[in-house]
Amino acid sequence: MGFRAVLATLLSVLLVYVPVVPAASPAVVGKISTKGRTTVNGTLVPEEATVFAGDRIATDKETAAGLSLPGGDQVFLPSLSAAQIKRIDDQVAVVLERGALAVVNRSAQPVIVEVNGVRVRASGTSGAIYEVAVNGTSLKVMARKGTAVVKASDRTVEVKEGTTLDATAPQGPVGAGGVGPIWTAVLVSSTAAGFTGLGLGIKAVKRPAPDNCVVVSPNSIKCP
Numbered sequence: 001m002g003f004r005a006v007l008a009t010l011l012s013v014l015l016v017y018v019p020v021v022p023a024a025s026p027a028v029v030g031k032i033s034t035k036g037r038t039t040v041n042g043t044l045v046p047e048e049a050t051v052f053a054g055d056r057i058a059t060d061k062e063t064a065a066g067l068s069l070p071g072g073d074q075v076f077l078p079s080l081s082a083a084q085i086k087r088i089d090d091q092v093a094v095v096l097e098r099g100a101l102a103v104v105n106r107s108a109q110p111v112i113v114e115v116n117g118v119r120v121r122a123s124g125t126s127g128a129i130y131e132v133a134v135n136g137t138s139l140k141v142m143a144r145k146g147t148a149v150v151k152a153s154d155r156t157v158e159v160k161e162g163t164t165l166d167a168t169a170p171q172g173p174v175g176a177g178g179v180g181p182i183w184t185a186v187l188v189s190s191t192a193a194g195f196t197g198l199g200l201g202i203k204a205v206k207r208p209a210p211d212n213c214v215v216v217s218p219n220s221i222k223c224p
Contacts, residue, residue: 035215060079061080064077066214073105076104103131104213129146130143
C-alpha cells in the first residue's frame with residue numbers, strides 16, 4: 001500500500017472516531033427564588049432554580065420572584081409581571097415586558113433594565129434601589145435610594161432619590177444604540193408604596209456587606 005493510500009486510510013479512521021463537540025450551553029445568569037407560581041419559558045419552576053441568558057420569566061397572581069445576579073445585584077418581580085433575561089456585552093439585562101420590577105444594585109456593573117425602548121440603570125457604584133413599572137406606553141421609574149438613570153435616544157434623565165419619573169415611551173422596535181425616544185417625561189415626588197408592593201427597605205444596600213434580600217411571601221421581601 002502506497003503512502004497516499006495509507007494517509008487516506010488514517011484520515012478516514014480519524015473522521016469516524018473524532019468525537020462530536022456538543023453545542024455550548026447557554027450562559028448561567030443567576031438564581032431565581034419564588035413564592036407562588038412562576039414560569040420560566042412557560043414551565044412552572046420550583047421555589048429555587050437556575051436561570052440562563054434568554055430565559056423568559058412570568059409571575060402568576062399572588063406570586064413574587066427574586067433573581068440573584070453576579071456581583072450581588074437582585075431583581076424582584078411582583079404578581080402578573082413578565083421579563084426576559086439577556087446579556088449586553090458583559091452585563092446582565094432584564095427586559096421588562098409587563099408589570100413591574102424592583103432592583104437592588106450593589107455591583108460595579110449595574111444590571112440594565114430595558115423597557116419600551118429605553119434603558120434604566122443605577123448611577124455610579126455606591127448602591128441603589130429603584131422600581132420600574134410599565135403599562136402600555138406608560139413608564140414609571142422610582143428611585144428609593146441613590147439615582148436611577150433613564151437613557152432614551154433623545155434624552156437622558158436622572159431620577160434622584162425620593163422622586164419618580166412619569167413618562168410615555170412608544171412601544172415597538174428601539175432606535176440606534178438599542179434605545180428609542182421618550183415622548184413625555186415629568187419628575188414628581190415618590191409615594192411610599194411604590195409600584196411593586198413588595199416593601200423593599202433601603203437597609204438592603206446601606207450596610208458594608210448586606211445579606212441578599214429574600215422573597216418570604218407573594219407580597220413581601222425580607223432584607224436582613
